[in-house]
Amino acid sequence: MTSVTTKQYTDDVSLLMVLVDTNPLFWSSTTTSFSFSKFLSQLLSFLNSILLLNQLNQVVVIASGFNSCDYVYDSSLGPTNQRVETLLQKLEEFVSKDEELNRDDSVDGIGSSLLSGALSMALCYIQRVFRSGSLHPQPRILCLHGSQDGPGQYVAIMNSIFSAQRSMVPIDSCVIGSQHSTFLQQASYITGGVYLRPQHLDGLFQYLTTVFATDLHSRNFLQLPKASGVDFRASCFCHKKTIELGYICSVCLSIFCQHHKKCSTCGSAFGKPQTSDSTTNQKRKAPDT
Amino acid sequence: MDASQVVKRVKYKSSVKAPGIDGILKMTRERFTFRPNDPSKSQSLNVDFRLIKGHKSSKEGSGKPALLNITKDQGGYFFEFENFPDRELCRDFVAKAIIANTSSGASEKATPINNEQLSSAEMQRRIKLLQEDSELQKLHQQFVMGGVLSETEFWATRKKLVDVNASRRVKQRVGLKSDMTFNVKPSSDGQSNRVTFNLTPEMIHQIFAEKPAVRQAYLNFVPNKMTERDFWTKYWRAQYLHSARNIVATAAEAAEDEELAVFLKQDPILASETRQKIRKVDPTLDMEADEGDDYTHIPGHGLAVENTKDELEAQYEPFKRSFMQDINRHAAVVLEGRTIDVETADTRTVAEALASSKRVELAKEASNGNVNQERLDRISRMSEIEDLQAPREPPVAPLCIKDPRDYFDSQQVNATNQEAGTKQMKSRLSTSEAYGSLRVFISEIRTVGLSDPIVRPEVAVMVFNGLTQNISSSKYQLGKNPHESILDTLPRVTKEELLLHWTSIQELLKHFWSSYPITTTYLYTKVISALLSYYVEFVPFVVIFSM
Ligand SMILES: [Zn+2]
Numbered sequence: 001m002t003s004v005t006t007k008q009y010t011d012d013v014s015l016l017m018v019l020v021d022t023n024p025l026f027w028s029s030t031t032t033s034f035s036f037s038k039f040l041s042q043l044l045s046f047l048n049s050i051l052l053l054n055q056l057n058q059v060v061v062i063a064s065g066f067n068s069c070d071y072v073y074d075s076s077l078g079p080t081n082q083r084v085e086t087l088l089q090k091l092e093e094f095v096s097k098d099e100e101l102n103r104d105d106s107v108d109g110i111g112s113s114l115l116s117g118a119l120s121m122a123l124c125y126i127q128r129v130f131r132s133g134s135l136h137p138q139p140r141i142l143c144l145h146g147s148q149d150g151p152g153q154y155v156a157i158m159n160s161i162f163s164a165q166r167s168m169v170p171i172d173s174c175v176i177g178s179q180h181s182t183f184l185q186q187a188s189y190i191t192g193g194v195y196l197r198p199q200h201l202d203g204l205f206q207y208l209t210t211v212f213a214t215d216l217h218s219r220n221f222l223q224l225p226k227a228s229g230v231d232f233r234a235s236c237f238c239h240k241k242t243i244e245l246g247y248i249c250s251v252c253l254s255i256f257c258q259h260h261k262k263c264s265t266c267g268s269a270f271g272k273p274q275t276s277d278s279t280t281n282q283k284r285k286a287p288d289t
Numbered sequence: 290m291d292a293s294q295v296v297k298r299v300k301y302k303s304s305v306k307a308p309g310i311d312g313i314l315k316m317t318r319e320r321f322t323f324r325p326n327d328p329s330k331s332q333s334l335n336v337d338f339r340l341i342k343g344h345k346s347s348k349e350g351s352g353k354p355a356l357l358n359i360t361k362d363q364g365g366y367f368f369e370f371e372n373f374p375d376r377e378l379c380r381d382f383v384a385k386a387i388i389a390n391t392s393s394g395a396s397e398k399a400t401p402i403n404n405e406q407l408s409s410a411e412m413q414r415r416i417k418l419l420q421e422d423s424e425l426q427k428l429h430q431q432f433v434m435g436g437v438l439s440e441t442e443f444w445a446t447r448k449k450l451v452d453v454n455a456s457r458r459v460k461q462r463v464g465l466k467s468d469m470t471f472n473v474k475p476s477s478d479g480q481s482n483r484v485t486f487n488l489t490p491e492m493i494h495q496i497f498a499e500k501p502a503v504r505q506a507y508l509n510f511v512p513n514k515m516t517e518r519d520f521w522t523k524y525w526r527a528q529y530l531h532s533a534r535n536i537v538a539t540a541a542e543a544a545e546d547e548e549l550a551v552f553l554k555q556d557p558i559l560a561s562e563t564r565q566k567i568r569k570v571d572p573t574l575d576m577e578a579d580e581g582d583d584y585t586h587i588p589g590h591g592l593a594v595e596n597t598k599d600e601l602e603a604q605y606e607p608f609k610r611s612f613m614q615d616i617n618r619h620a621a622v623v624l625e626g627r628t629i630d631v632e633t634a635d636t637r638t639v640a641e642a643l644a645s646s647k648r649v650e651l652a653k654e655a656s657n658g659n660v661n662q663e664r665l666d667r668i669s670r671m672s673e674i675e676d677l678q679a680p681r682e683p684p685v686a687p688l689c690i691k692d693p694r695d696y697f698d699s700q701q702v703n704a705t706n707q708e709a710g711t712k713q714m715k716s717r718l719s720t721s722e723a724y725g726s727l728r729v730f731i732s733e734i735r736t737v738g739l740s741d742p743i744v745r746p747e748v749a750v751m752v753f754n755g756l757t758q759n760i761s762s763s764k765y766q767l768g769k770n771p772h773e774s775i776l777d778t779l780p781r782v783t784k785e786e787l788l789l790h791w792t793s794i795q796e797l798l799k800h801f802w803s804s805y806p807i808t809t810t811y812l813y814t815k816v817i818s819a820l821l822s823y824y825v826e827f828v829p830f831v832v833i834f835s836m
């Protein structure tokens with residue numbers, strides 16, 4: 001990693017990618033006591049503080065909507081005296097575009113925002129920064145997320161998390177919804193970011209500046225909140241039962257509590273288990289093909 | 290009671306740099322005396338141990354003399370011993386004498402553990418162990434140098450460590466140095482044009498291993514055509530020409546001297562070896578596939594690119610040599626390790642052994658002829674022209690995951706079970722109304738501006754309390770999560786310091802309990818004055834640990 005660090009300005013110059021949840025159903029949900037304008041007010045103040053912390057700091061905001069996601073602000077572009085106006089203008093346009101894309105008017109619950117897309121966009125941006133110019137700031141991603149996790153996005157999100165881990169980009173999570181997010185718990189755990197679900201949303205700005213404003217170098221000396229024991233134990237695909245030992249499809253990594261002839265997820269056919277062998281061999285079975 | 294006095298031949302010095310006077314050092318429990326061999330010298334000593342505050346000693350095995358410095362309140366005495374074992378013996382003796390004389394209940398009857406006379410091999414092993422294990426070294430420094438334990442006591446509990454290491458060491462073979470011998474800077478006297486290169490058997494081995502042509506030339510030329518000295522002179526002359534980077538001059542000299550030319554030209558044996566290796570590379574390997582995998586945004590792997598001049602004519606081609614090639618070749622040889630088992634300084638033997646080991650290798654390769662056939666088959670299979678081939682069944686089935694949501698559910702179950710009373714969230718509005726309200730909120734802030742104050746002070750205090758409570762309560766969480774330890778939350782330096790104290794305590798406790806039952810005054814003195822007083826120092830740390 002020495003080669004990468006030599007390309008940094010100094011250890012406290014940050015590129016902060018902020019992913020903002022703009023799922024309209026979340027913001028109008030019955031459990032959200034916190035209006036979007038209050039949220040924006042605190043977020044904008046936070047972004048201004050980041051830019052004031054270091055002249056070389058850079059902030060990029062990505063909105064993750066219900067149907068799409070897009071960059072809504074990049075501090076390296078445009079005039080510095082109209083930041084808030086530029087961001088709000090872009091955000092309004094984004095919301096209108098997101099609505100145009102909407103086909104389905106009857107949504108179960110509050111739906112989910114496109115976290116996977118937003119994460120991918122953030123990582124692409126970071127990769128571009130890595131490859132351009134002679135010096136670059138140290139990147140990190142902050143997810144301000146409130147919607148429910150979208151189960152359909154699982155594979156895409158896990159892929160993003162692992163690419164972030166590989167590029168050593170931490171994903172910080174600030175969950176503003178009433179439920180914990182399994183996705184973000186994993187994301188922060190795997191990438192070494194901070195996961196936090198603030199108790200007092202009125203003080204969101206205080207949480208953001210106290211916990212999430214710290215650059216990666218300073219984190220070595222600080223004791224930031226740690227996620228208290230996330231249970232990453234898996235449950236089987238067939239009965240949703242938590243298991244400690246099971247069968248894993250070697251093609252698609254689905255988990256089963258008992259031996260099946262065929263993988264219900266990807267359709268691979270399994271061979272017979274070799275019962276004569278020691279039990280350790282039963283943990284994994286290769287498909288017959 | 291054979292250790293009630295020690296007599297050794299030493300040099301007494303008033304300072305480290307002083308030449309020193311030969312004489313006899315005699316130590317008893319109460320005092321030490323020094324008597325010069327030459328009775329006309331007046332520097333005889335007779336010092337009571339009660340005046341002595343401590344002792345220091347030079348590092349062992351560093352080629353330095355075996356020095357012992359016995360310190361008083363002001364100044365001290367330096368003794369240079371003939372060998373380290375003598376010094377060790379006296380040092381242990383001084384350590385004990387100081388303890389015996391400073392502790393109130395000092396008694397003449399103290400029975401120290403007998404000092405074994407150490408073989409130099411044993412000594413080497415101990416030194417090696419200390420060098421390899423910095424923690425052990427710290428303990429040794431703290432307790433043995435500090436006079437708490439004697440050298441013998443310290444090692445007595447580690448007999449196994451010394452023995453095991455001894456038996457293991459034999460099997461390991463030392464590899465080649467990773468320095469590049471070829472960049473050896475000649476030493477010059479600065480006046481004449483003469484430069485001197487120093488050549489060791491190690492360097493010769495490395496040169497022969499890295500440059501087969503030089504090895505071959507040695508076997509051909511020495512001693513029939515030239516002496517060994519002439520050979521190496523020519524070799525370094527060639528190196529010198531290369532380092533001058535004047536390719537025209539190099540070519541000119543090579544034209545005049547055909548033996549020198551061997552060293553100046555690119556290594557033909559190496560070139561043919563390389564060609565063979567290239568032939569063995571899987572021709573279907575897609576190097577581009579790996580490229581995006583890496584930090585390709587760093588150009589040239591951080592090395593400045595040597596600018597090659599196009600105008601160089603073909604005649605100079607054989608004399609071109611790039612630094613990159615040298616590094617690669619050197620790395621390959623070092624990684625390969627010592628291929629021959631010759632422990633000799635005889636240059637010819639080394640050259641022959643290396644040459645024959647290469648021949649064996651080549652013969653082995655030649656015998657697997659079908660490997661080559663396999664490779665040819667593979668090339669023809671991979672390079673076939675698609676248009677002319679019948680459509681083939683894909684060798685792999687496309688991955689088809691029916692429902693990726695299963696993966697999520699598989700993990701969600703546990704995570705959501707944790708929080709009791711998960712509420713099903715619902716929107717108060719329809720989708721289009723929700724979009725409308727979101728836009729209203731945005732335009733609201735555009736007209737009204739940011740709220741002032743952003744956070745009310747009461748709320749900020751609540752947040753601070755919430756965040757720090759987490760930290761202050763961490764010690765109550767101890768043990769609940771086996772993957773987290775309170776040690777990990779401490780700064781690195783503090784953590785290391787605590788761990789050092791921990792090992793120190795363990796070491797002392799080991800000796801403490803091994804002293805029971807206390808049957809002799811010596812053991813009594815050891816336990817009370819040395820170990821216990823030391824232990825008390827650490828008690829606060831013990832309390833912290835058990836909190
Ligand atoms: Zn099951």
Ligand SMILES: [Zn+2]
Binds near residue numbers: 249252266
């Ligand atoms: Zn499968």
